[in-house]
Amino acid sequence: MDSVKTAKPAAGPIRRETLHHGVVAELRTMILSGELRPGSRVPEIQLCGHLGVSRTPLREALRILAAEGLVELRPHRGAVVTPIDPNEIAAVFEVMEALEALAGELACRRGTEEEFAELDRLHARLHAQFDAGDRLAYFMTNRQIHAWIVAMARNPSLEATYSGFASKILRARSLANYDADRWRDSLMEHDGFMAALRRRDAATAGRLLADHCCHTTAAVLNALNGSEDSLQNSARGRLPP
Template sequence: MTQEARLEPAPSEEPALDGAQELLSEQLAERLRTLIVTDELRPGTPLRERTLAEQLQVSRTPLRDALKILASDGLVRLLPNRGAVVAELTPEQIEEKLDVLGVIEEFAAIRACKLATDAEIGEIRALHHEMLAAYERRDRMAYFQLNQRIHRGIVTAARNQTLSDVHGQLNRQLYRYRYQGSVTSEIWHTAVDEHEVIVELLSGRDAEKLGSYLRRHVHRTWEQLVVAP
């Protein structure tokens, strides 16, 4: 998947996607998102539409829409007359986005401590136990997906759709970098320990402590990656 990308324009007479095609496009976007997160498609990699369609065994119409979805997420760049490439963020851009994401998760944590139901907190705790099991198996992708569900669960419990929408879009842009939280045993173990604290603070509904702790947590993995040898 390293060949030069050529994303051919869609014919103007092409019909709109029906429900099944839209679902397929979403599924393709998720498959490509996983390839980007796991570095099988690294930042800067050109994406040849024809090659991807053959490898994923799909037609080019839903694939084209999947690339548009990823472009809206900030994971892919669509370059006029040049094609598509996996987006690459500079360290400065990553820092900026993490700054904002940290504030968002801090605000969400404070609201969640006040508004979450006991059932929602119980579900987050259950997800944490599943995540620990994935950690013990050293299943990085399962761990990452459960990790993200925990963070989204806290944001959802904040009862603010705008907050949830902004968090989702920004977080998707940082998927690859947050996935690196399990890149070394030391960093991974630290992340697991921090999630234990997060769940305990949420269970105790300690809004201020959880908010400030989550804000630091969002940054800590990236700080460790920056100084890692």
């Protein structure tokens, strides 16, 4: 839910967050990074030892993650990291497409000059990283760009929903390998919607962002099906567009 990490007051020991809140952040990171693999069980006591907290805050954290869909709780049978289901990923992408389009339109109408300038900087960085062949850096900048567009839409509900979906997709993408063709096409699509955004063409920007999302969907699902048997392995492959 909190898409942006709030900087701590720096001075330190003024623990204003509660323990379970920190545990949520920790577990979420562990899940998204693949440290906790999809489908794996999550024994409470083991995690307690690992994180240095008691069962109570840990359990509260698991309930929150379950509400976000990152873990599943089966009564009396413990928690498991939600397995990656290609069908669910497809469904998420379907909604994502509509959200991207909406974000693009709203960003055109509400973004400030400074925000558009920052978007340009990010886009330039994307090109540089493509030219350098740095897939991981490209991947991260790519995420930043889309998150930035969503932020420009100035709609907290959209931002929260988008963020939740993005984490689900992130787990799937980290399992998939993409080919160079898709990478190049992705960059071209970025050029396309960036042009529309620059001239504040809301309708076109929205449509192109949706198209881009749609193509990404196809690539991800294709890669997923290609490596279907390794779905539950955290094979940290090359990250893609």
